[in-house]
Amino acid sequence: MERIWENIEQIIQSKYQLKGDEWVQVSVSKRGKIHVTVVSDSNIKRTDIKKLLEEKLDKRSDSYQIGFINIYSTEQAEELHIEKIRKNDDYLSWSDALYADNIAKENKTETQVISFYSYKGGVGRTIALIETAYNLADAGKRVLLLDLDVEAPSLHNIFYDKVNDEINGVQYGTIEYLYRKVIQGSEDVRINDIFCSLQLKNVSGEIFVMPALKSMNKDYVYQIERLQTQQIQEKDVFREIFAYVQKELNVDIILIDTRAGFNQWGSLSLLTLSNQVIFIAYPNNENVEGLNMALQLMQNIGKKRYAVAMSKVVASEEGVKKTRSLFEGLNVAQEDLIPVYYKQEIALSNRYPIDSVDILVSYKELSDYILNNEKIERNKKLLMNGMKEQMLGQMFIEKQRLVRFLAVEQFLNQEANMFLKYRYREELFGIRNTQIKRRYKKGGMRMFQQLYIQL
Incomplete structure (x- = not known):
């Protein structure tokens, strides 16, 4: 997901062709202030950076304001010990989420x-x-x-x-x-x-x-x-x-x-x-x-x-x-x-x-x-990375496109009626067009239940 500070950094990087020891860093304060630090030996003017920010924030002035703009030569940055602050790509703030329109990264913990x-x-x-x-x-x-x-x-x-x-x-x-x-x-x-x-x-x-x-x-x-x-x-x-x-x-x-x-x-x-x-x-x-x-x-x-x-x-x-x-x-x-x-x-x-x-x-x-x-989530993991065919193959009756409820219960580790209650696409991750069919036999005969799945 691209955040506003990333977008501004890319624009400045591309416009001024920063290379070697040159760099730009844009940060957003928790009050919505956009701060810019540029280290470059090119003739970059603060007024040009300010104009660029004004154009970028024109429709977002209710959420963001221009903060400080600092420009240093590479020699000045070395003398003053000015270094680029490490940012964690996983960090998100409320201001990042205001205009985001892409999928966030998956949480990396399995828990x-x-x-x-x-x-x-x-x-x-x-x-x-x-x-x-x-x-x-x-x-x-x-x-x-x-x-x-x-x-x-x-x-x-x-x-x-x-x-x-x-x-x-x-x-x-x-x-x-x-x-x-x-x-x-x-x-x-x-x-x-x-x-x-x-x-x-x-x-x-x-x-x-x-x-x-x-x-x-x-x-x-x-x-x-x-x-x-x-x-x-x-x-x-x-x-x-x-x-x-x-x-x-x-x-x-x-x-x-x-x-x-x-x-x-x-x-x-x-x-x-x-x-x-x-x-x-x-x-x-x-x-x-x-x-x-x-x-x-x-x-x-x-x-x-x-x-x-x-x-x-x-x-x-x-x-x-x-x-x-x-x-x-x-x-x-x-x-x-x-x-x-x-x-x-x-x-x-x-x-x-x-x-x-x-x-x-x-x-x-x-x-x-x-x-x-x-x-x-557990079922998703079982069916990912090429496991789908292997897992479902064990559940299907040979040469037929059906699975008995017992196999479904064992796979889902839950009762079949719970499976029916929560029947939507994510439940079996990747399986489409599910159709439920129950069969009953009277006269003391056992009840048969079957689940038909079209892959």
């Missing part, structure tokens, strides 16, 4: 990384993340909760006892780890020191917590002020973290509690780190307006894997009617509303996750969405 995002705070996003994680753990998944709601973190408080356990707790939080790694350049930090296990009972999976901090203090405030997400991406720190938890903890799914609104931490989570997003919105106009903008920016960079849930829905005919009407105002392909009804038990609880069936069922649709996306 599902899912951001829980809300345009406004106070909509129940964090509780939705925790309860959904419990459902996933109950289904046998190993889940990591990562708190990147850095300006208003909460997981260190919600799981205070586990985070502060003398033996199994954390030594410090994720922000201190990032600060020491990125700002101080310290190698004396360990990923093993920034997470703990909830050690859940009565579930076959597990939940790990990676809090933003261990306890609130002035050092934490100082550290989040110094940290810039672009620096974090340039150091590739999260790729190291994700690779570690996948290998050492066998984590299946990472859920990120994301900062609300439009800010650098939100763009880091949604646009760069995650390969899926769960949007949580309270049913009112301002939430819908903000969410529509976030959805548009996601779509601009080619991210289409997301679900929207409306939270704190009033459980009445009027409440559902209002919520459904607002949901229909969202620019989403999602066919139906996922409601999370207001429950007093959630508001009054002091301990999470709440493991009562009545509460967990409220988040079942979200956890089912995540589980089924995981199966789809």
Whole structure:
């Protein structure tokens, strides 16, 4: 995907034929300022660069403004130690997404990384993340909760006892780890020191917590002020973290509690780190307006894997009617509303996750969405790289174009009725024109079910 700064760099590079030790770098500040640095021995005038920027930004002046323009000779650059700043191609900001129209690069981690995002705070996003994680753990998944709601973190408080356990707790939080790694350049930090296990009972999976901090203090405030997400991406720190938890903890799914609104931490989570997003919105106009903008920016960079849930829905005919009407105002392909009804038990609880069936069922649709996306991705990988013919060949009856449901169940690792429910192109990645046909025999005879697939 080409970003605006890349496009301007290419224009300047081509126009002035920069070569050898000559270079140009364009950067975009988080406030939308376009800054340009040129190192060249050619007679390049600042007024010419400014005119070029004015032409390029003519229709985007509401989003971008011209910042500083610095021009140096190669000798001046050497004397002043002016060097080109390394940029990570995977980094995306909200401003990058404003006018993007190409497909974003694939997230490189094999683990599902899912951001829980809300345009406004106070909509129940964090509780939705925790309860959904419990459902996933109950289904046998190993889940990591990562708190990147850095300006208003909460997981260190919600799981205070586990985070502060003398033996199994954390030594410090994720922000201190990032600060020491990125700002101080310290190698004396360990990923093993920034997470703990909830050690859940009565579930076959597990939940790990990676809090933003261990306890609130002035050092934490100082550290989040110094940290810039672009620096974090340039150091590739999260790729190291994700690779570690996948290998050492066998984590299946990472859920990120994301900062609300439009800010650098939100763009880091949604646009760069995650390969899926769960949007949580309270049913009112301002939430819908903000969410529509976030959805548009996601779509601009080619991210289409997301679900929207409306939270704190009033459980009445009027409440559902209002919520459904607002949901229909969202620019989403999602066919139906996922409601999370207001429950007093959630508001009054002091301990999470709440493991009562009545509460967990409220988040079942979200956890089912995540589980089924995981199966789809696994099936994609099995069918890629020349494996399609080999895998499907084992399922087909010789010289016939049909597959028995038993073979489908074994391949998908799920019940056949779930396959029928989620029957669309991505489900079998590359298979077209599926047709379902059931056969029943009466009189005590067994029921035959067959799935016909045309390749």
